[in-house]
Amino acid sequence: MRLSRYFLPLLKETPAEAEIVSHRLMLRAGMVRQSSAGIYVWLPLGLKVLQKIEQIVREEQNRAGALEVLMPTVQSAELWHESGRYDAYGPEMLRISDRHDREMLYGPTNEEQITDIFRRHVKSYKDLPLNLYQIQWKFRDEIRPRFGVMRGREFLMKDNYSFDLDHDGAVRSYNAMFAAYLRTFSRLGLRAIPMKADTGPIGGDLSHEFIILAPTGESAVFFDRGFDDLDPLADQSDDPDAATLHAIRERWTSLYAATDEVHDAAACPVPAERLVTGRGIEVGHIFNFGTKYSEPMGATVQGPDGQMVPVQMGSYGIGISRLVGAVIEASHDDAGIVWPASVAPFDGGLINLRAGDERCTGVCDDVYAKLGVLGLDVLYDDTAERPGAKFAAMDLIGLPWSLTIGPRGLDQGVVELKDRASGEKAEISLESALARIAERTGTQAPASPEALAG
Amino acid sequence: MRLSRYFLPLLKETPAEAEIVSHRLMLRAGMVRQSSAGIYVWLPLGLKVLQKIEQIVREEQNRAGALEVLMPTVQSAELWHESGRYDAYGPEMLRISDRHDREMLYGPTNEEQITDIFRRHVKSYKDLPLNLYQIQWKFRDEIRPRFGVMRGREFLMKDNYSFDLDHDGAVRSYNAMFAAYLRTFSRLGLRAIPMKADTGPIGGDLSHEFIILAPTGESAVFFDRGFDDLDPLADQSDDPDAATLHAIRERWTSLYAATDEVHDAAACPVPAERLVTGRGIEVGHIFNFGTKYSEPMGATVQGPDGQMVPVQMGSYGIGISRLVGAVIEASHDDAGIVWPASVAPFDGGLINLRAGDERCTGVCDDVYAKLGVLGLDVLYDDTAERPGAKFAAMDLIGLPWSLTIGPRGLDQGVVELKDRASGEKAEISLESALARIAERTGTQAPASPEALAG
Structure with a gap:
């Protein structure tokens, strides 16, 4: 959504x-x-x-x-x-x-x-x-x-x-x-x-x-x-x-x-x-x-x-x-x-840090589609709010994990995956982040890795 | 059920x-x-x-x-x-x-x-x-x-x-x-x-x-x-x-x-x-x-x-x-x-014509389990009612199809598959009946045919 x-x-x-x-x-x-x-x-x-x-x-x-x-x-x-x-x-x-x-x-x-x-x-x-x-x-x-x-x-x-x-x-x-x-x-x-x-x-x-x-x-x-x-x-x-x-x-x-x-x-x-x-x-x-x-x-x-x-x-x-x-x-x-996964309103969250940035938005839209293919119901913050407000909102509503994508991270080839319960954040490649999400939600990855790499 | x-x-x-x-x-x-x-x-x-x-x-x-x-x-x-x-x-x-x-x-x-x-x-x-x-x-x-x-x-x-x-x-x-x-x-x-x-x-x-x-x-x-x-x-x-x-x-x-x-x-x-x-x-x-x-x-x-x-x-x-x-x-x-398939209370019905017969009941139990593996929600009449009452009840509640299994048919290697809307009945082999059911309900048959023949 x-x-x-x-x-x-x-x-x-x-x-x-x-x-x-x-x-x-x-x-x-x-x-x-x-x-x-x-x-x-x-x-x-x-x-x-x-x-x-x-x-x-x-x-x-x-x-x-x-x-x-x-x-x-x-x-x-x-x-x-x-x-x-x-x-x-x-x-x-x-x-x-x-x-x-x-x-x-x-x-x-x-x-x-x-x-x-x-x-x-x-x-x-x-x-x-x-x-x-x-x-x-x-x-x-x-x-x-x-x-x-x-x-x-x-x-x-x-x-x-x-x-x-x-x-x-x-x-x-x-x-x-x-x-x-x-x-x-x-x-x-x-x-x-x-x-x-x-x-x-x-x-x-x-x-x-x-x-x-x-x-x-x-x-x-x-x-x-x-x-x-x-x-x-x-x-x-x-x-x-x-x-x-x-x-x-x-x-x-x-x-x-x-x-x-x-x-x-x-x-x-x-x-x-x-x-x-x-x-x-x-x-x-x-x-x-x-x-x-x-x-x-x-x-x-x-x-x-x-x-x-x-x-x-x-x-x-x-x-x-x-x-x-x-x-x-x-x-x-x-x-x-901090929702237990079984009753969380969405499986996780996706934050676009810069909705005005074409490349960043392109990647986010693409990731959102891929998460959908994995069968995940994700709340995608595609608004123009400032980053601080987006993080606070995501913490407040308590989805089990959130994936944050911004222009600076993309320059360095990383995104941020946060675990809501522990607060732990990992700056990792997009592929690793998607693999971790698939693993923690017990989702079957699509048959070929290329489908994810898309 | x-x-x-x-x-x-x-x-x-x-x-x-x-x-x-x-x-x-x-x-x-x-x-x-x-x-x-x-x-x-x-x-x-x-x-x-x-x-x-x-x-x-x-x-x-x-x-x-x-x-x-x-x-x-x-x-x-x-x-x-x-x-x-x-x-x-x-x-x-x-x-x-x-x-x-x-x-x-x-x-x-x-x-x-x-x-x-x-x-x-x-x-x-x-x-x-x-x-x-x-x-x-x-x-x-x-x-x-x-x-x-x-x-x-x-x-x-x-x-x-x-x-x-x-x-x-x-x-x-x-x-x-x-x-x-x-x-x-x-x-x-x-x-x-x-x-x-x-x-x-x-x-x-x-x-x-x-x-x-x-x-x-x-x-x-x-x-x-x-x-x-x-x-x-x-x-x-x-x-x-x-x-x-x-x-x-x-x-x-x-x-x-x-x-x-x-x-x-x-x-x-x-x-x-x-x-x-x-x-x-x-x-x-x-x-x-x-x-x-x-x-x-x-x-x-x-x-x-x-x-x-x-x-x-x-x-x-x-x-x-x-x-x-x-x-x-x-x-x-x-x-x-006569329920349209999309709103029928069960996908179909299974009738055991002779609940007291061990072989017939064994086959019915097995078919019931297989239909469950196909992801179908089936009403299984496993009661000791007489056949006429079972058929009338199945027609009354209007499930799209019903599969009837009795000792006499089993002797001849056939079961009866009935379409509720048209009233058509087919006396066919159990394998054919299961294949037709899988086809009409759009269910994926299990990967290997042996799983069904089981």
Whole structure:
């Protein structure tokens, strides 16, 4: 994408209303703009990150055997009366009257709606297990929305719902999601630690929060040093059996981990030399709640013995829009955002230091085309801005690498390749730079080297 | 996808509430379920089609140089007071009060919100032209929602907004969208005819509807036979100039075309022998409305002469959820849906005629794996249903081709490859069938034939 044709409204000033670093950086980098309190417009750069996170979450859900559906944002209140949550949910639920004065609401979560779909179609244990997910906007009317997309009112969430005949099956489904979450956060470049959690208004007896570590996270967290040795991708085979999934959960929950809300230094079972203190952000929450919804809503299935029993359910959430902020909290420096490659809005950047110079622009245009042939999505700063502003903008938006080409370097046969995370710069030949880029992005170089040398 | 692990709740009975064929088929094929009046849950099969249509629309918007953003579904009413449309819009607008009793609404369209984004960030003609699009759910509280997803209350729409310095620029943007729409509908396997349209509540003086032809369409349409000779992909180069775009619009608007609402047989300029009568469905609408919103909302830019002028705008919509129904209206038969390959939920189907037979199942599993290696997304009916039900289900859901493998055929060294559209069946060897599938789906066969024979 040529920057001259892009819409990237960077802010020079740090917006006063933004209290945390991710909110400040998302505003400064032209990723989002507030529409009204706790409600945001996603501008092109921010939307690309949101979509990349969404796609990784989707792939890991599919891999775990969950099936994607899409429920509407606006629901009838009837089902919530059935479950008994309509009155219980409180003022966070956005209640709506339609033109016929029917009670509607903007879904804050979807246990009722999915249970209704289930009970209309599934009658037998033979159709189980079933796990349905969606990625959809939700609304919770927070009394005081803050922290940008980290605690917005309208937010994008992946929520899914598992259905099993019995408790063992439900635990297997729970463990499968537990393992999928470890994979998901790992692919997002995050370090996640699962912690035992209260179940709150969702209900149930088995629940974990996934907290990712971020230096500027919202809560203090305390955990066993042993987490350093756990690999979130270990034993993550395709189609794992129940024992493997159980072992994964055991391994990750046998070590102590707690947020400051529940951590009690006096009662902590971990010796001081093994206890790590950090900060974290909740990005996922999983629940097994048995028959809490299936019983009042009559979602029953026939077991192998012919008896009808209420189906065992769990629900599982990942805050996708929240993750955009959380990744930034976990990965930034004084100059701006430092995107993990998997969610970076562009694979890298290309800077033309002298847009007015014909030779320099010719080389840049050519390199831009070659990077495209490599399958790379590159932001090409082809504007007439001064070099300092271009470098600052590139650092602010945090693409993993940037390639800078200027007339003076070309005279000497070199370009500059910068790694955003380390800040390292290499003055090397254009061929070497392209080869390094191809290597770090795992891109196949075209069959013949001449194609690159062009 | 193995059918035994999929969620595909087919209906045997035709639902009484469904008045039109697409609604009936979407319910019967397990694509959607009604959540409340005019509001639908998208089940896995339906969602796949919705996402494919969405992706084609997105690719053609990107190709035309539009940039993707995402606006929230819930907006503050303030901007609508500014434009004067809050009171004008009427009861179709879903009005909401939040917990602080602020006036909010569920966006039925987004001219106000995008104009606000524009005026906050763009001040100079140098940043023009700009074209921003989004694919987002909208809500219009229809008094009598009907026809399934064809006239729902909550619906998915691509809407975009162009910004230009002057009228000539605005017309160029309009023509670019005109050309992009021709491409888009062609890629969806539809025949679209643009017709001059009233501008209604959006406003403006230049507007076209895109009507696709469908035997069971909602309106009668009348058009010049000359449309038969027009190729929607002609002259559609990358980055076309203004003259090329103008010529495309001229070519498509110089011929007579009208819906029954405006067609007057007595005044029709087309001689009877050149007039074609058909039925059609509106799936897109484009508007150039000049300064209707920029003027009251103060969205001005500085021109080259230093003067501040209100920006020239247009808006452009494609009903994405509506298109799922429209494609079915355009392409179905007595047995069910006949998907164009570009939007089919799966590339094709594989039927194991005897799931209990070890050899047959072994061959089917193997073929399923090979089709996966070819990069094909196949629905594999591995269930124990009887053959007749399997064939009927495959016809109902309308995948472009299906490959049927049974013990008797295997004895004779043949499988059956069926083309859904023509109904033609070929009893051929497995190798021939795989080669034909690879050919029709444009898939590269693996490097060595042995890999397939495997």
